[in-house]
Amino acid sequence: MVAAIVLLTILANKLRIAYPILLVVAGLLISFVPGLPMVRVDPDLIFFIFLPPLLFEAAWSISFKEMKKWWRIIGSFAFLVVFFTALSVAIFANHFIPGFTIGLGFLLGGIVSPPDAVSTGAITKFVKIPKSTSAILEGESLLNDASSLIIFRFALIAVGTGQFIWQEAATSFVWMVIGGAGIGLVLGWLFVQIHKLLDTEPASDVALTLIEPYFMYLAAELLHSSGVLAVVAGGLYMSSKRLIFLNSASRIKGYSVWESFVFILNGIVFLLIGLELPEIVDGIRSEGVQVRTAVGYSILVTAVLILARIISAYAALVATIIFRPSVIPNASSRRRRYLMPLLLGWTGMRGVVSLAAALAIPVTLNGEAFPHRNLILFITFIVILLTLVIQGLTLPVLIQRTGLFGGIYNEEDELETRRKIKHGLRHHIYDKLKFKYDNGLNGNPGFERIMKHWEEKINANDDSWMSNESKEIFYELLENQREYLTELNQDPKIDEEIIRQQLYQIDLEEERIKSI
The missing domain is CATH 1.20.1530.20 (Na+/H+ antiporter like fold)
Incomplete structure (x- = not known):
C-alpha cells in the first residue's frame, strides 16, 4: 500500500x-x-x-x-x-x-x-x-x-x-x-x-x-x-x-x-x-x-x-x-x-x-x-x-x-515581507554585537570575522577561525534572532508561516555551526 x-x-x-x-x-x-x-x-x-x-x-x-x-x-x-x-x-x-x-x-x-x-x-x-x-x-x-x-x-x-x-x-x-x-x-x-x-x-x-x-x-x-x-x-x-x-x-x-x-x-x-x-x-x-x-x-x-x-x-x-x-x-x-x-x-x-x-x-x-x-x-x-x-x-x-483572488494574493508582497524580515534581522544582530562586544573584544580575530560576516553577510570558505569562543557568540546571536522573530510575530500583519520558515533556517544554521 x-x-x-x-x-x-x-x-x-x-x-x-x-x-x-x-x-x-x-x-x-x-x-x-x-x-x-x-x-x-x-x-x-x-x-x-x-x-x-x-x-x-x-x-x-x-x-x-x-x-x-x-x-x-x-x-x-x-x-x-x-x-x-x-x-x-x-x-x-x-x-x-x-x-x-x-x-x-x-x-x-x-x-x-x-x-x-x-x-x-x-x-x-x-x-x-x-x-x-x-x-x-x-x-x-x-x-x-x-x-x-x-x-x-x-x-x-x-x-x-x-x-x-x-x-x-x-x-x-x-x-x-x-x-x-x-x-x-x-x-x-x-x-x-x-x-x-x-x-x-x-x-x-x-x-x-x-x-x-x-x-x-x-x-x-x-x-x-x-x-x-x-x-x-x-x-x-x-x-x-x-x-x-x-x-x-x-x-x-x-x-x-x-x-x-x-x-x-x-x-x-x-x-x-x-x-x-x-x-x-x-x-x-x-x-x-x-x-x-x-x-x-x-x-x-x-x-x-x-x-x-x-x-x-x-x-x-x-x-x-x-x-x-x-x-x-x-x-x-x-x-x-x-x-x-x-x-x-x-x-x-x-x-x-x-x-x-x-x-x-x-x-x-x-x-x-x-x-x-x-x-x-x-x-x-x-x-x-x-x-x-x-x-x-x-x-x-x-x-x-x-479571478476571486486577483489582486489579493501578491507574490511580490510576500517576497518584500521576507526581504524586510531578513534586513531587520541583520541590523538587529549587528547592533547587538556593537552594543555588547565592541569594547571587550577589539582585536579578537574570531570576533572581527563575525562582525565582517554580519556586515557583508557572506560565508567564509575556511571555517578554521571558528573557535569555541566564536561558536558561543554565534549560538547567542542565533538565540537572539529567535527572540526577535518571536516578538515580530506579534504583529498581526506578519504571516506566521514566513516567521516559521526563518526560524527553520536559523535551526539549520545552528546545526551547520555545530558540525564545524
Missing part, C-alpha cells in the same frame, strides 16, 4: 491533481483485482490508529495567531455549520430513506459533516489563495472534527438506547468540550516538562512526540471526554512552546519524520476508501438494498451537504454585514464579497474523519446487527468519492475562472 501511495502521488503531481483524488480512484480500481485479499480495520481501533497523529500534526502546523484573528468565522464553521449540516442530513434521511430514524439520520450527519483539511490543502496547492482563507479552512478542519464526532457519539447512544435525554446530553457535551481541552493542556504541559527534564537527544525527542498524541487521546477517552479536543489543545500548547523544550536538531529531524509519517497515514486512509467499497456493496446487497437506489441516496445526501455549507456561508456573510459591518470589504470588492461564500461552500471535500467514523460504527448493537450499517457506510464512501472528484477537480478551475 505504501509503495502504491508513493507511485500514485508522483503520478498525481505530474497530472497536477490532488493526490487524495487519485488514491481513492486507484483504490477502487485495485479492489476489483481478482484474488486480492480484503483489507479490514477493527472498528474499535480505527479512531485510535489514525486520528491522534493526524490531529497532532495539524495542530503543530497551523498558525495559532491566524486562528485567533479569524476565530469567529472558524468557530461558526467548526460548530454551528457542522451542527446545521448534520441536522439537514438527519431530516433528509428521516424523510426519504426508508427505515432511517432521526437518530440514524444524525449518526449519518455526524459522519459526513466535517470537511477534510488534507483534501482541501492538497487541492488548493495548485492555486494561490490568501493566507486568511487558508487559515480559516485549516482552523475549521482542526475543530470541526471534534464537533462532528461529538454529534456522532450522542447519535450512537440515542440509537443504542432508543432515547435522547437533553439534560444529560448537555452535561456530557460541556464535559467533553471543557474536559477534553483541559486534559490536553495538562498533558501537553506535562510532556513539555518531561522533554526538558530528560534533555534527550534528537532521536529520542522525536520518538517521544510520536506517542504523545496517543496518550492525550486515550486519557481523554478513558475519562469519557473528547479525545479529539485533547489532542488539538495539547498539540497547540506544545507547538507554542517548541522553541523552549526542543533543540534545533530535534525540530529539524522532527519536521522530516512527522511529514513522512502523516503522509503515509493519510495515503493509507484514502486508499482504504477505495479498497473497502466493493465489500460495502456486497453488504447492502445482502440487506436487500439495490446499488442503484443506494447511489441515489448518496447523491442526494451529497447535494444536501453542499447546499447546507453554501447556505451557511452566505448566512455568515449576512450576519457579518448586520452585526460587524466594519470588517466587510469596501464597495470596490462587491463581486468578491458575494463570491467568497460560494468558494467556502465549495471547499467541503470529505475524507479521513468521515471514513474513520463510518468504519467505527459497531457491527452489532444489543446482540443484533447494527441497523443500516452497510448503507451508512456505502453513503459515506460515495459522499467522500463525489466530493473529492467533483469539488476537488472543479475547485481550482473555479478559483482561476472567477
Whole structure:
C-alpha cells in the first residue's frame, strides 16, 4: 500500500491533481483485482490508529495567531455549520430513506459533516489563495472534527438506547468540550516538562512526540471526554512552546519524520476508501438494498451537504454585514464579497474523519446487527468519492475562472515581507554585537570575522577561525534572532508561516555551526 501511495502521488503531481483524488480512484480500481485479499480495520481501533497523529500534526502546523484573528468565522464553521449540516442530513434521511430514524439520520450527519483539511490543502496547492482563507479552512478542519464526532457519539447512544435525554446530553457535551481541552493542556504541559527534564537527544525527542498524541487521546477517552479536543489543545500548547523544550536538531529531524509519517497515514486512509467499497456493496446487497437506489441516496445526501455549507456561508456573510459591518470589504470588492461564500461552500471535500467514523460504527448493537450499517457506510464512501472528484477537480478551475483572488494574493508582497524580515534581522544582530562586544573584544580575530560576516553577510570558505569562543557568540546571536522573530510575530500583519520558515533556517544554521 505504501509503495502504491508513493507511485500514485508522483503520478498525481505530474497530472497536477490532488493526490487524495487519485488514491481513492486507484483504490477502487485495485479492489476489483481478482484474488486480492480484503483489507479490514477493527472498528474499535480505527479512531485510535489514525486520528491522534493526524490531529497532532495539524495542530503543530497551523498558525495559532491566524486562528485567533479569524476565530469567529472558524468557530461558526467548526460548530454551528457542522451542527446545521448534520441536522439537514438527519431530516433528509428521516424523510426519504426508508427505515432511517432521526437518530440514524444524525449518526449519518455526524459522519459526513466535517470537511477534510488534507483534501482541501492538497487541492488548493495548485492555486494561490490568501493566507486568511487558508487559515480559516485549516482552523475549521482542526475543530470541526471534534464537533462532528461529538454529534456522532450522542447519535450512537440515542440509537443504542432508543432515547435522547437533553439534560444529560448537555452535561456530557460541556464535559467533553471543557474536559477534553483541559486534559490536553495538562498533558501537553506535562510532556513539555518531561522533554526538558530528560534533555534527550534528537532521536529520542522525536520518538517521544510520536506517542504523545496517543496518550492525550486515550486519557481523554478513558475519562469519557473528547479525545479529539485533547489532542488539538495539547498539540497547540506544545507547538507554542517548541522553541523552549526542543533543540534545533530535534525540530529539524522532527519536521522530516512527522511529514513522512502523516503522509503515509493519510495515503493509507484514502486508499482504504477505495479498497473497502466493493465489500460495502456486497453488504447492502445482502440487506436487500439495490446499488442503484443506494447511489441515489448518496447523491442526494451529497447535494444536501453542499447546499447546507453554501447556505451557511452566505448566512455568515449576512450576519457579518448586520452585526460587524466594519470588517466587510469596501464597495470596490462587491463581486468578491458575494463570491467568497460560494468558494467556502465549495471547499467541503470529505475524507479521513468521515471514513474513520463510518468504519467505527459497531457491527452489532444489543446482540443484533447494527441497523443500516452497510448503507451508512456505502453513503459515506460515495459522499467522500463525489466530493473529492467533483469539488476537488472543479475547485481550482473555479478559483482561476472567477479571478476571486486577483489582486489579493501578491507574490511580490510576500517576497518584500521576507526581504524586510531578513534586513531587520541583520541590523538587529549587528547592533547587538556593537552594543555588547565592541569594547571587550577589539582585536579578537574570531570576533572581527563575525562582525565582517554580519556586515557583508557572506560565508567564509575556511571555517578554521571558528573557535569555541566564536561558536558561543554565534549560538547567542542565533538565540537572539529567535527572540526577535518571536516578538515580530506579534504583529498581526506578519504571516506566521514566513516567521516559521526563518526560524527553520536559523535551526539549520545552528546545526551547520555545530558540525564545524
